[in-house]
Amino acid sequence: MSELIAFREPDRAVIDRRPAIIADLAGLLPEGCLITEERELVPFDTDAFVSYRRMPLAVVLPETTAQVAAVLKYCNDNAIPVIPRGAGTSLSGGAIPQEDAIVIGVSKMNRILEVDYPNRAARVQAGVTNISISQEVDADGFFYAPDPSSQLACTIGGNIGMNSGGAHCLKYGVTTNNLMGVRMVMFDGSVVDIGGKALDSAGYDLLGLICGSEGQLGIVTEATVRLIAKPEGARPVLFGFESSVAAGACVTDIIGSGIIPVAIEFMDKPAIDICEAFAHAGYPMDVEALLIVEVEGSDAEMDAMLERIIEIARRHGVKTIKESQSATEAALIWKGRKSAFGATGRIADYICMDGTVPLGQLSYVLEKTSEIIDRYGLRVANVFHAGDGNMHPLILFDANDPEESMKAEMAGNDILKLCVDAGGCLTGEHGVGIEKRDLMRHQYSDRDLAQQMRVRAAFDPQWILNPSKVFPLDGRNGTQPGSKAGKTAA
Amino acid sequence: MSAVEIQYPETEEEIARIVSEASASGQPIAISGGGTKLGLGRPVQAASALSVAKLTGITNYDPSELVMAARAGTPLAEIEAALAVNNQMLTFEPMDYRPLLGASGEPTIGGVFAGNVSGPRRISAGAARDNLLGVRFVNGSGEIIKSGGRVMKNVTGLDLVKLLAGSWGTLGVLSEVIFKVLPKPETSLTIGVSGLNDAEAAEAMAAALAMSVEVSGAAHLPESVVGKVAGGSLTGGPATVLRLEGLKPSVEVRSERLVAEMGRRGTVSVIDGQASADLWRDIRDVKPFAGASTKPVWRVSVAPSAGHQLVAALRLKTGVDAYYDWQGGLVWLQMEADPEAGLVRQYIKALGGGHATLVRADAATRAAVPVFEPQPAPLEALSRRIKDQFDPNGILNPGRMTAGV
Numbered sequence: 001m002s003e004l005i006a007f008r009e010p011d012r013a014v015i016d017r018r019p020a021i022i023a024d025l026a027g028l029l030p031e032g033c034l035i036t037e038e039r040e041l042v043p044f045d046t047d048a049f050v051s052y053r054r055m056p057l058a059v060v061l062p063e064t065t066a067q068v069a070a071v072l073k074y075c076n077d078n079a080i081p082v083i084p085r086g087a088g089t090s091l092s093g094g095a096i097p098q099e100d101a102i103v104i105g106v107s108k109m110n111r112i113l114e115v116d117y118p119n120r121a122a123r124v125q126a127g128v129t130n131i132s133i134s135q136e137v138d139a140d141g142f143f144y145a146p147d148p149s150s151q152l153a154c155t156i157g158g159n160i161g162m163n164s165g166g167a168h169c170l171k172y173g174v175t176t177n178n179l180m181g182v183r184m185v186m187f188d189g190s191v192v193d194i195g196g197k198a199l200d201s202a203g204y205d206l207l208g209l210i211c212g213s214e215g216q217l218g219i220v221t222e223a224t225v226r227l228i229a230k231p232e233g234a235r236p237v238l239f240g241f242e243s244s245v246a247a248g249a250c251v252t253d254i255i256g257s258g259i260i261p262v263a264i265e266f267m268d269k270p271a272i273d274i275c276e277a278f279a280h281a282g283y284p285m286d287v288e289a290l291l292i293v294e295v296e297g298s299d300a301e302m303d304a305m306l307e308r309i310i311e312i313a314r315r316h317g318v319k320t321i322k323e324s325q326s327a328t329e330a331a332l333i334w335k336g337r338k339s340a341f342g343a344t345g346r347i348a349d350y351i352c353m354d355g356t357v358p359l360g361q362l363s364y365v366l367e368k369t370s371e372i373i374d375r376y377g378l379r380v381a382n383v384f385h386a387g388d389g390n391m392h393p394l395i396l397f398d399a400n401d402p403e404e405s406m407k408a409e410m411a412g413n414d415i416l417k418l419c420v421d422a423g424g425c426l427t428g429e430h431g432v433g434i435e436k437r438d439l440m441r442h443q444y445s446d447r448d449l450a451q452q453m454r455v456r457a458a459f460d461p462q463w464i465l466n467p468s469k470v471f472p473l474d475g476r477n478g479t480q481p482g483s484k485a486g487k488t489a490a
Numbered sequence: 491m492s493a494v495e496i497q498y499p500e501t502e503e504e505i506a507r508i509v510s511e512a513s514a515s516g517q518p519i520a521i522s523g524g525g526t527k528l529g530l531g532r533p534v535q536a537a538s539a540l541s542v543a544k545l546t547g548i549t550n551y552d553p554s555e556l557v558m559a560a561r562a563g564t565p566l567a568e569i570e571a572a573l574a575v576n577n578q579m580l581t582f583e584p585m586d587y588r589p590l591l592g593a594s595g596e597p598t599i600g601g602v603f604a605g606n607v608s609g610p611r612r613i614s615a616g617a618a619r620d621n622l623l624g625v626r627f628v629n630g631s632g633e634i635i636k637s638g639g640r641v642m643k644n645v646t647g648l649d650l651v652k653l654l655a656g657s658w659g660t661l662g663v664l665s666e667v668i669f670k671v672l673p674k675p676e677t678s679l680t681i682g683v684s685g686l687n688d689a690e691a692a693e694a695m696a697a698a699l700a701m702s703v704e705v706s707g708a709a710h711l712p713e714s715v716v717g718k719v720a721g722g723s724l725t726g727g728p729a730t731v732l733r734l735e736g737l738k739p740s741v742e743v744r745s746e747r748l749v750a751e752m753g754r755r756g757t758v759s760v761i762d763g764q765a766s767a768d769l770w771r772d773i774r775d776v777k778p779f780a781g782a783s784t785k786p787v788w789r790v791s792v793a794p795s796a797g798h799q800l801v802a803a804l805r806l807k808t809g810v811d812a813y814y815d816w817q818g819g820l821v822w823l824q825m826e827a828d829p830e831a832g833l834v835r836q837y838i839k840a841l842g843g844g845h846a847t848l849v850r851a852d853a854a855t856r857a858a859v860p861v862f863e864p865q866p867a868p869l870e871a872l873s874r875r876i877k878d879q880f881d882p883n884g885i886l887n888p889g890r891m892t893a894g895v
Contacts, residue, residue: 118794118795119793119819169643173616173620176649186872201791203870204656204661211649216648229700253554255556256554256555356643358641425646426646427645430645440647447635451629452648452650456648459872
């Protein structure tokens with residue numbers, strides 16, 4: 001199958017040295033931490049952006065920060081590209097390796113090191129899954145707020161790499177707003193601690209820069225994250241509308257009225273059909289668009305908020321309103337939403353876009369999205385975080401049909417350009433990865449990108465960390481892996 | 491500084507031209523907005539000065555999108571007035587440094603973000619940096635750069651927005667900022683607990699933050715400062731104050747629960763309306779240490795449970811006065827005479843880390859004592875490399891944060 005997205009040319013010299021490199025890595029790691037057999041490497045050849053696959057040279061699964069440091073220093077000394085990896089749930093190809101690259105996976109570093117309630121912080125290793133933090137502190141009345149759909153599997157390390165969000169970020173913010181500190185291994189194997197339990201850190205905001213840097217600035221091995229007191233209760237309510245436009249306008253009005261629910265999720269008709277068939281969540285089937293609005297607090301608080309939200313929804317001609325009457329019902333409503341990607345995957349191949357637009361542009365972008373999809377003769381299901389304008393059109397296609405695959409990618413690109421042109425951005429929470437790399441110039445000027453790349457080079461002068469990602473392959477600055485001569489731009 | 495003529499560019503292009511020329515000649519420029527925080531930070535040795543105070547105006551504001559864009563020199567007062575018309579606010583509650591620093595002039599929105607200036611609501615709503623969505627700036631080579639945008643969630647490329655926030659004009663001259671705004675809470679009230687010592691107060695605040703009542707401000711005012719806020723209206727000794735905000739019925743429910751819990755710890759009172767607003771403004775603006783005094787003042791950021799331990803340790807060695815915001819994690823420390831930088835920073839380290847900024851001191855002291863917390867060597871080296879990538883000739887506010895950076 002022909003591919004729309006190019007990878008950098010793998011460094012033949014590194015590949016030729018494979019046996020020696022493997023022997024060296026074995027000397028740096030305890031037994032059971034190095035994977036080199038082709039059969040065992042296959043699970044690491046892609047992430048959740050499955051259209052693209054590349055076999056890595058080897059995979060290492062260190063157990064300590066010191067081991068990560070030893071491997072990273074070795075790779076830097078020998079100009080071997082490194083691909084940091086959490087659970088491999090990236091939707092943008094952020095963890096896809098290449099033939100000359102070593103994958104450093106943090107999955108074995110999965111311990112919660114410290115829970116500190118008086119300071120509302122938890123210190124965890126990077127391979128801890130997102131949900132396990134909330135599970136650990138649940139009984140004591142706390143939780144960790146960012147909740148990506150993949151939270152059962154995805155790691156905190158990966159969340160930091162992509163500045164992950166989730167449905168409940170409308171109220172609590174994304175990873176960067178809930179991250180207090182990291183321990184990070186730099187390109188040369190040195191280890192730095194940034195931030196901690198204090199609310200702000202000294203000097204430049206390196207923590208803010210590292211969060212969402214897609215594994216290009218270093219490898220995070222430990223994180224200190226914010227814990228928040230759990231609300232007394234939470235209640236999702238379903239609102240069904242006869243048009244997407246009415247639902248979109250309702251979202252804008254709820255936010256504009258001064259009410260910030262914990263979450264406002266949007267599903268269009270195709271998404272409702274897909275999720276209902278899978279989860280039997282009790283979604284209304286006679287509407288064109290659905291909002292899941294979740295409020296939280298005590299019963300009295302939730303009643304007060306819902307009363308106002310319902311009043312606004314009525315103004316927009318809401319057709320059905322369904323309040324969850326029990327914890328089971330509430331869980332079911334969320335099960336439908338959170339299984340959207342999985343449920344879609346059962347009926348078709350799909351790629352999930354992640355553009356974010358200003359709230360006032362929601363209806364316009366939805367309309368234009370369906371025009372684009374029609375033009376390519378494809379199907380789309382829209383399911384997304386409406387409260388913060390983070391769109392997730394799922395473009396359905398048949399991966400066995402090369403032409404349709406290509407069309408899906410092209411339609412995706414058109415949709416993302418649409419989001420940027422509407423005043424938004426290419427990606428709200430999934431990251432650029434390889435998927436949106438070549439669209440970066442649509443959002444940024446060469447000058448903007450050159451400034452970002454210069455900052456990147458301050459952390460990784462040889463560009464060994466996740467080198468095929470985020471920045472267009474041409475016009476890069478500094479020495480690039482695989483190009484001994486090096487190219488200099490801007 | 492006073493002998494240097496200040497240039498007031500009115501467009502982004504003019505800033506770029508001025509910076510380009512300075513870069514070409516290698517002449518440092520002091521960067522400012524309204525100049526209200528010039529007394530904070532290391533004195534900048536510069537041949538010329540640039541103020542964005544005439545680069546003004548709100549450029550984009552649709553209240554229903556909860557986002558505003560404004561040129562960097564727009565007065566904070568103008569921003570807040572425009573928001574108030576729509577019953578909105580800057581949720582991070584930026585403090586006004588003027589009373590503490592004895593400064594005059596108008597704080598600008600660019601200055602607020604360049605200094606990452608936040609207030610009491612930081613514990614629930616994040617700092618200025620958490621609310622900054624996009625920037626346009628001129629780097630040290632005179633290039634106009636943008637980063638971020640006007641949407642709530644954005645992970646498109648490296649987050650230079652965060653890096654610019656709190657960089658005190660050393661990485662770029664901000665020309666435009668785009669930030670989140672939020673509706674003003676319908677109701678706001680304060681639960682006061684009187685009679686707690688510093689350690690008991692830290693426990694009480696931690697307990698309040700562990701409850702699901704959404705405390706949006708948690709401060710402790712020891713006996714020595716309590717009379718200096720809210721017009722001296724707080725009586726009954728040291729006061730631990732907890733703010734609740736939101737929809738009226740919701741605040742009522744939460745307030746009942748919080749009063750019940752705090753009633754077991756001390757005498758509880760409820761402060762509402764203007765009295766509550768005045769109290770939090772005074773806490774925000776460090777009213778207890780404002781005025782004619784020139785005694786050194788530190789702004790210390792530590793883990794919330796470490797704040798009172800730091801003060802207790804310092805009291806054994808030297809004369810200090812202190813009060814606490816951010817659940818105890820933000821300590822405002824007024825020193826009797828010497829800033830005692832070594833002692834303050836040594837104890838912070840011993841208590842698990844954090845940092846101290848010498849917010850008020852005379853220029854000679856600020857030139858001699860590191861105003862901002864010195865960084866561990868690898869991080870300082872990294873910061874220098876970052877500075878070089880924005881400002882290769884080192885002309886933007888050189889030395890404002892760290893000597894030589």
